[in-house]
Amino acid sequence: MEHSSLAGRIFRGVALTLILIFFMFPIVWIFLMSFQTNEQILRIPPRILFEPTLANYEALISGQLRTAAGNLQISFMRNLFNSVVLSSAAVVLALLLGVPAAYAFARFKFRLGESIAFTLLSFRFAPxxxxxxxxxxxxxxxxxxxxxxxxxxxxxLIALPLILWIVRGYFEDISPDIEHAYRLAGHSWREAFTRIAVPLAGPGIAAAGLLSFIFCWNNFVFALILASADKQPVTVGALAFVTASGIQYGQIAAAIVLSVTPTLLLALYAQRYLVEGLSLGAVKG
Amino acid sequence: MARLEINAVSKAFGAARPADGLSLAVEPGEIVAVFGPSGSGKTVLLRMIAGMFEPDDGDITIGGRSVVGAPPERRGIGMAFQNFALFPHMTARDNIASGLRAGGNEVAGRVAAISKLLKIEHVLGHAPRELSNGQKQRTALARALIGNPDVLLLDDPLRNVDAKLRYEMRLELPNLLRRGTAAVLYVTQDYREAMAIADRIAVLIDGRLAQVATPADIYAQPASVAIARLFGDPTINLAEVSPVAEHGMLSADVAGARMRLEAADGAAPAGPCWLGVRPEDIAISSASADDAIPARILAITPMHEKAVLLLRLADGTEWLAALPPDAPHGAADDNVFVRFVPDAAMLFDRASGLRIGASHRLKAA
Structure with a gap:
């Protein structure tokens, strides 16, 4: 790295900037859109400078959507709450069931073990x-x-296979000797599981939990069919912005900003754990 | 104070039989090294005692009580692993203390005492990843020792530490292990380590115990060719001979020379034999004699503490000789004559590989 020339460093900087703009632009644009009215958004050519308005957020939070065709009731906050409840509960349940199952698949060979694990994965194949x-x-x-x-x-169907297969890999990477050592020191297998295996697979469990949270959060079709308005998450709730008098781009943008925020915060928080502890190096192979 | 007894233990994994009717007893306070080539079943034996596998057949008792079927945590065993198996998310102190169930001040005191003994007091607050391999290994040993277990199992604990530390630990370990009254089983692939540390060595070959004896006995009186070849560096020289008895003495033709072998108390063994002579029992001279094998020096490896000579005997057999570095030994391509003391020669049955005349040697010892 020290030997890279000035030109090389400039090139790297430019390339990084371009890639960053490419990936960040949609998010930034939506963030800007959320502070504009529909007229401001749709004018041609688009402008970077505008008079910001909080009307979109007000409409979402109050639940009153004012369109050219009249007032509409929307339950965006309710939907957001549903998303949080449904996704969190689904991930918690999947962790409670999936982590012990992943441990069993990683540590024990039993009849039909591989078939069961594969069947669980196959839930993800079916449309x-x-x-x-x-x-x-x-x-x-x-x-x-x-x-x-x-x-x-x-x-x-979404969360369990994901958690099972990711966490299983992490458990398999832990040397069984570490758990044997803990048991020989006078601890039961339950203690070896909770105090050795689970903490050591922590980063994997966090990653799998986060990933399945995002998948659950983004799910659309299950809740569309199986739930009515008051149980529906934001993904389904967003349909309300397609109104008789046109698509409410400003409110959609504000809704996206609000609904992305929890996942984004969670990802930023969990990132620490994802990286930490992956190279613990207490076992020499 | 508990005696470890392994009774006719067998274990099979598919076609492999890493334990095939093993029987071994270890007294309290005794160190027995389980030595054998890799794949001979050493680790499987240790793991059956520790309760990670159950034997298919046979019994394992500690202090007279069978531990077969008992969970590992109820067996009263301390174990140090080849790969250390430290808990990466705990400090060295917590790693060591995990071996104790009791709480309170007693734990701190005992951790302090054992870490002082193993000279790791200064790294107790460190996580395993911050320790050197030597410190990791001492931490793992401290964890195994702290609970004063009845049985201590050490699975090649010096495998992953550097040469200097291995020498230090070879000197230190016997004293450390004899402090308690544990029956110690020490698995190793290094015959020097086994000889340095153990009271007795159990030689494990293909899932069977080939010989159990003191280090000196195993070296001087190996039960078979296979064992003789495992102990010694350079390895023992072999020649195929058909000994004959004359005037109560055994002798045999080796590469054209009539060599006197040990005094036999019986008749000459029937059939062909392996003659075994350790490289350090060989003497080289430039003077011809009836009882000296003509040979040619092919190469000399000076190793400072000794010189190792590769010799080609008159019949083409290649032997090694290990000589003191200052002993006259000639140069490469010299023609020399090889002799050895009759007592140093060992005879093994050609077919079974078993040593002949062991009874005589045992009487002399």
Whole structure:
């Protein structure tokens, strides 16, 4: 690195800037859009400088959408709340079920073990729409339609395989000797699991949890079919902005900013744990 | 105070039989080295005692009570692993203290005492990744020792430390291990380590114990050719001979020379034998004699503490000789004559590989 020439460093800087602009531009543009009215957004040519307005956020938070065709009730805040509840509950449930299962798959060879693990993964192969039709019939029968529990359950199709397969790899990377050493020191296997295996697989569990949270958060079709308005997350709620008098770009932008914020904060917070501890190096191979 | 007893233990993994009817007893306070080539089943034996595998057959008792089927945490065993197996998310202090169940002041005192003994007091606050390999290994040893276990299992603990530290630890370990009354099983692939540390050596070959004896006995009286070849550097020289008895003495033709072998108390063994002579028992001279093998020096490796000579005997067999560096030994391409003391020669049955005349040697010892 020290030997790189001035030209090389300038080139690297320019390249990094271009890549950064390429990836960040949509996010920045949406952020700017969220402070503009529909007229400001749609004028040609677009302008960087504008009179910022908080009208979009006010409309979202108050639930009153004013369009040319009149006032519309929207429940964006309710949707946002639903998203947080549904995604968090789904990830917590998937972690409770998936982490012990991943440990079992990593440590023990048992009959049909690989088949079970693969079946769980295969849930991700099927197009969700294919699953949804029979599922919605079952849900109606069971009374699970339009319940938080029903949606959290169906979200396991997204979260559980992801957590199982990512965390399993992390458990397999931990030398079994470390757990044997802890057991020989007089601890039960339960203690070895909770105090050795789970902390050491921590970064993997965090990564898998974060990833499945994002997948659940972004899911659209499950909640569209299986839930009614008051249980629907933001992804489905965003449909409300396509109104009779046109698409409300300003509100959509504001809604995106609000709905991306929790995931973004979570990712920034978890990033620390994702990197930390990946090179603990207590075992010499 | 508990005796470790392994009774006819067998274990198979598919076609492989890493333990095939093993029986071994280790007294409290005794150090037994389990020595054998890699893949001979040393680690499997240790892991069966520790409770990571259960034997298919046979019994393992500690202090007279069978531990087969008992979970590892109830066996009263301390273990140090070849790869250290420290807990990466705990400090060295917590690693060592994890071996103790009791809480309070006692823990701090015992951690302090054991870390002083192992000279790692200054790194107790460090995480494993901040320790050198030597310190990691001492931490792992401290963790195994702190609970005063009845049985201490050491799985090649010096494998991953550098040569200087390995020498230091070879001197230090026997004293350290004898402080307690634990029955110690020490697995190693290095015969020098086994000889330096152990009271007795159990030689494990292909899942069977080939010989269990003191280091001196194993070196002087190996039970078979295979064992003789495992101990010694350079390895033992072999020649195929058919000994004959004359006047109560055994002798054999080696590359055209009639060599006297050890005094036999019986008749000459029937059939062909392996003659084994350790490189350090060989003497070189430039003077011809009836009882000296003509040979040619092919190469000389000076190793400062000794010189190793590669010799070609008159019949083409290649032997090694290890001589004191100042002993006259000639130069490469010299023609020389090789002799050895009759007592130093060992005879092994050609077919079974077992040593012949062991009874005689045992009487002399």
């Amino acid at each position: 969700p729409l294919l699953v949804l039709l029979p599922l919605s019939l079952y849900y109606q029968e069971l009374g699970l339609n339009d319940t938080y529990f029903g949606i959290v359950w169906v979200y396991q």
